Amino acid sequence: MQSKKASGGKPAQRVIKKYPNRRLYDTDTSSYITLAEVKHLVMDNEHFVVRDAKSNEDLTRSILLQIILEEEAGGAPLFSEAALANLIRIYGHSAQAFMGTYLEKNVQAFTEIQAKLAEQSKTITPEMWSQFMSVQNPLMQGMMGNYVEQSKKMFESMQEQMQKQTEQMLGAFGISPPKR
Structure with missing residues (x-):
């Protein structure tokens, strides 16, 4: 999954489109990809953005949070319940x-x-x-x-x-x- 180069020799930001059927489409490879493959992009330090296919809204954060949720549910969580509760308590705080x-x-x-x-x-x-x-x-x-x-x-x-x-x-x- 190599990223295309922009005209300055710099890697172009990879665009992944999310369709209403919840499928992810990698515009670099012109193929549908899974959340696990998006995780591989993260692990490979690929720069990408996930956009809603209809509205063009940036969904990158929600996809990254979805990957974290799957990792946390996968059996070897990074965060304890107490740590998660403390993180929640910080929201809305000064x-x-x-x-x-x-x-x-x-x-x-x-x-x-x-x-x-x-x-x-x-x-x-x-x-x-x-x-x-x-x-x-x-x-x-x-x-x-x-x-x-x-x-x-x-x-x-x-x-x-x-x-x-x-x-x-x-x-x-x-x-x-x-x-x-």
Whole structure:
């Protein structure tokens, strides 16, 4: 499933049309595809957009959410019930916009760490891999500890920014913020 190139040598954004019968049509390959094949596009870092065939509405987010739903229902869920409930509680809360950015940056950082580990593991011999696995637990704990600490600092920074913005906004209306 290779993407066609645009006139500048840059990959063109792949367009997938969703028809009322719920079928997905890949305009690059001129064929119908399944949700599993859309998942493969994601895994292959293909840039695509899913559009409603009639209205041309962008349905990409809903298709990605559908893939996540199928993955979650598939037996090895990523999110616990408590995590899902906490995510739901964030919707409509004043921190919703900040939390989206926070989660996005954290998932990106985790993905980058995972990619670096995968790249480094290509040069490891079976003997080296065996040694690595024997010390992996403390190493992974240390790496995840650093990641969590970095994540905590990012969240605290976002909280401080939000507090400063709130104080500035209240000050603009002549309202003194409550004392801490």
